[in-house]
Amino acid sequence: MVMRTLIKNATIINEDKQFVGDVLIEDEFIIEVGEALDKPADKTIDASGKILIPGMIDDQVHFREPGLTHKAEIKTESRAAVAGGITSYMEMPNTIPQATTIDLLEDKYKRANEVSLANYSFYMGTTNKNLDELLKIDQKKICGVKIFMGSSTGDMVVDDEKALEKTFEEVKTLIATHCENDPMIGENAKKYRAKYGENVPIECHPDIRSREACYKSSSYAKSLADKYGTRLHILHISSKEELDLFRNDIPMKEKHVTSEACIHHMWFSREDYKEKGTHIKWNPAVKEREDAEAILQAVNDDRIDVIATDHAPHTLEEKDNTYFKAPSGGPLVQHALPALFEFWKQGKLTLEKIVRKTSHNVADMFSIEKRGYIKPGYYADLVLIDPEKPLTVSKDNLLYKCGWSPFEGTTFQCSIDKTFVNGYLAWDNGHIHDQQLGKRLTFDR
Known part of the structure; x- marks a missing residue:
């Protein structure tokens, strides 16, 4: 029928x-x-x-399945995504086991086929030793390859320079990177641990996961992409300095290096740590108000190409911990579009820009078939x-399995x-x- x-x-x-x-x-x-x-x-x-x-296409989420389903599941988070106007998502490989082989990746696709309310794709994860697997990717079926050039949740950091060079040289599909310099972060952490012990104030997070660490890694990734002509997409830009790495003098389809902004790096800033604490602890860190404003400006002037969530839930028990023990990440898919429409109401973004950065550009960047436009x-x-119709965020209307949101109390x-x-x-x-x-x-x- x-x-x-x-x-x-x-x-x-x-x-x-x-x-x-x-x-x-x-x-x-x-x-x-x-x-x-x-x-x-x-x-x-x-x-x-x-x-x-057109429905938002979120090019960066962590739905935690398999292996971390006490935090989230593909079923629960895809429902929250749809409630938030996200109709398609691309999910990250740092699950247990990590999606670093074709077989493990296909296991995730099988699970999504059984339970996902939204459309889906999954990134192949990169290690120092799995180039052979990366070269087996069917580009028509997989969104891209993810490289953690800085550690985040899980242990997938690629820190062997020769392995990085070979990956940038030989992988022909889109490479998405998490860019933070681990040695610099490690040195910063030592200094703050020496000063505060285990009770480092959360307000120090942007000093430990510093702007210098972000820029050093992002600029290194771009230099590799320039050297080899790699199709590089740098995720969750968090500092104003990094914006100078990106062009806005050519159409997005002609760029070989593109960039992404996330909701939290435009909405929150250092002063919010006092109220929100570890609930807004992300990697890369939420930084200064001037960084948030610069990122929003770069969305408007097209140095930033797409907007995503980096939805990465943890339980409240995990988040409500001391600085070093509290994991980074938070749930965002249910409220990304309402937050962007709030920017519209405030005169900071146009409706046309929101649609381009959440739908059109994502579809074009990844060459997604027949999605991202009203045609x-x-x-x-x-x-x-x-x-x-206002929406006040409360525990009663959350669909995340973790049961909390950094936007609770926001209307x-x-x-x-x-x-x-x-x-x-x-x-x-x-x-x-x-x-x-x-x-x-x-x-x-």
């Missing part, structure tokens, strides 16, 4: 344009976009006063935003009304529908 849904009178944001119009969906796909469409449909939705955008022939991954002026994944209404005015699951992303490479 063919299922048709007609969305009427929405304010559509697509390809840097804004207009009031209609979208006709047939089963999984958009089949028509226009004004005053008068077509038969099984379901008609009046979206007057609401904003229709006939594309999958109907769509989000309706209510710009006049956003906009909320997610509906989320369609492959034409299926998976989130509707506060209610999850999970009878139809997401699909594996494929890539036109």
Whole structure:
């Protein structure tokens, strides 16, 4: 049975344009976009006063499965993502076991096929010794390769310079990097441990995971990419100095080095540690207010190409610990778009820029097939935003398995009304529908 849904009178944001119009969906796909469409449909939705955008494609999440499912699961976090208007995600390899072989990677795809409400892809992890596995990647089926050039959660840091050189030289798919210089961080940690013992104040986190450590690693990654012509994507830029590494004088599709900003590095800053404590401990660290403002400016002027979450949940018991024992990371997928729409309400981002950085550019950067735009022939991954319905974040409305959020107590002026994944209404005015699951992303490479 063919299922048709007609969305009427929405304010559509697509390809840097804004207009009031209609979208006709047939089963999984958009089949028509226009004004005053008068077509038969099984379901008609009046979206007057609401904003229709392509679903966010989050190119950096940690859903913790397998091996760390006391923190999160693909099922729980994909539901939270859909509730937050994220229709597709790319998940990181630092699970247990680490996804550093094709077989282990495919195990994750099998699990997602069973439980993920959103569409999905998984990065292959890099070690000092797995180049042979990396070269087996089918670029049409896998989003990219992840290199931890600085340690974060788990122990996947690639610190052998020869291994790094060979990876940058021989791997032909996109390489995404976590860039922090571990030796510099280690020296900083020694100094603060000598001063405070184990009770280092959380406010020292951006001094230990310093801007110098970020820049040294990011600039090194870029130098390798320049040397070998590697397709490099540097994740979660956190300092204003790093922004000078990136270009905005050419179209994104012509760049061989691109960059990502995360919600927390634009929203929070050092002064928030006093209230939020280890709940906003991330790697790289949240730094100064001037860094957050510079990153937001770089999103606007196109030095930063995409926006993501780096969703990385831990339990409250784990987070509520002393500085060195508290892990870095926090849950964000349910509130990324509301936070970005808050920036819109504040006049800091346009709707067109939000859509470009969360959908269009991600789809283009990774060459994702038939996603990221509101176009006939594309999958109907769509989000309706209510710009006049506030959302106050509380434990009662969280879908994360970890049960907390750094945004608790925050009231956003906009909320997610509906989320369609492959034409299926998976989130509707506060209610999850999970009878139809997401699909594996494929890539036109």
